[in-house]
Amino acid sequence: MTTTVDRPVDQYEVERRVRALQRRYAAAVDAKRLDEWLSLFAPECSYVVITRENIERGLPLALIHDDSTDRIHDRVVYIEHVWKGHINDYRQRHLLSDPEVVADADGIRVRQGFAVYLSEPSVAGSRLLATGEYEDEVTFVEGEPRFRAKRVILDADVLPRYFVYPL
């Protein structure tokens, strides 16, 4: 795979860079900087949000099934040009757990737990929107770590409400 040649040789350096990528991802989506979110994906990539329930039952249906770069791009168009000012808006906050990073000849795989809190206008306090786990594939593109695949696996069977911004 030609895109992995930029990858650092040192395992700790790989892990440090992957942690930074995940931090930047969370900061970008929480601040609703979606162009930056888009820039964190590799040229060939996928973004899928799916429940643990469907995975355990071997069922492919997802909540978001963006299995190409174009579809991820179109999601940003939707959020910023179709839904903006139209949906019931909210703030979100990611909390990330310590990641498990495996880098070998097959590539770089990351598993990381997350919680996303939701805060709505004029509503006291914040509530949990989702908890779950990222199962990501990361590659290096021109020396920078990028997602080849980001799979967001939700613990809950039932979403407490619809979400708009990437998880």
Added chain:
Amino acid sequence: MDFSREEYGLPAARLESYRGALFASLSDDAPPLRDYLGATAAGLDLALGDGDLIYLGSQKVMFECNWKIAAENIYDGYHTVSLHKAFQMLKIGAAWGEQRMADAASYGHAWQEYRAGAPEQTDMLRDTSILAVRSKDEPGNRILNIFPTGIISDQMDTLSLRFAIPRGVSATEMQFAVFARRGESDELIRHRVRQGSNLFGPEGFISLEDQTALARVHDGAPGRGDNVVLKGTLKRFPPYRVLDEAGIRHFYGAYRRALDIGTGGPGRCPTGAGE
């Protein structure tokens, strides 16, 4: 004293099936399923075919509204062009069509049958394949509500059964169970998964807008005074168009009859849309 198991425990539900779809009722007084479905059964024939379907998974989300407002969403075709910015921007037409079952004689079911206009090319999206229709020779789309809360949606390439489960006055759990038809190619099934996720699922480009609107309608419903519907589509006799108010009147008429709470007075909530 002998313990009689028959006198305790969960009551057995009556169970009947139609075209592979199972219907259960806890009521001994409910009519036989075929009588209950009535002429709406023909809509199930079109949507479910021989009933030999492959389950692709479910999406489940809380709608932040009362279950009746969630039901209105299915009975009302007017909102499709006025609410759905996605329809407008992508130039998907869904307004022309008819409401086939908005008559007081049925048990309160709805059947909206429409033809979507072919989406025009848009430079807004890079990937318009999400809007493609690959599974049908005929361009028919339909969405049915089997009173009170069973929804059958056969729109574009997304075939789903939806279940609205009231969880509270302001909370309705909506489950979307999505299917393919047996014998379809892997490629078509992948397309169904994409469209079922990204267009008609609860996070889909279209269905997300509904949830926003339903939550706002719910918030506005307790407002004081009379709510007057100003659609300008006063059509008192069938055949009804998708745009007409008849469907919602029909739903509330059936609801009031089921609860035996009267009609709310003349001119406010007729028992049948044609009255």
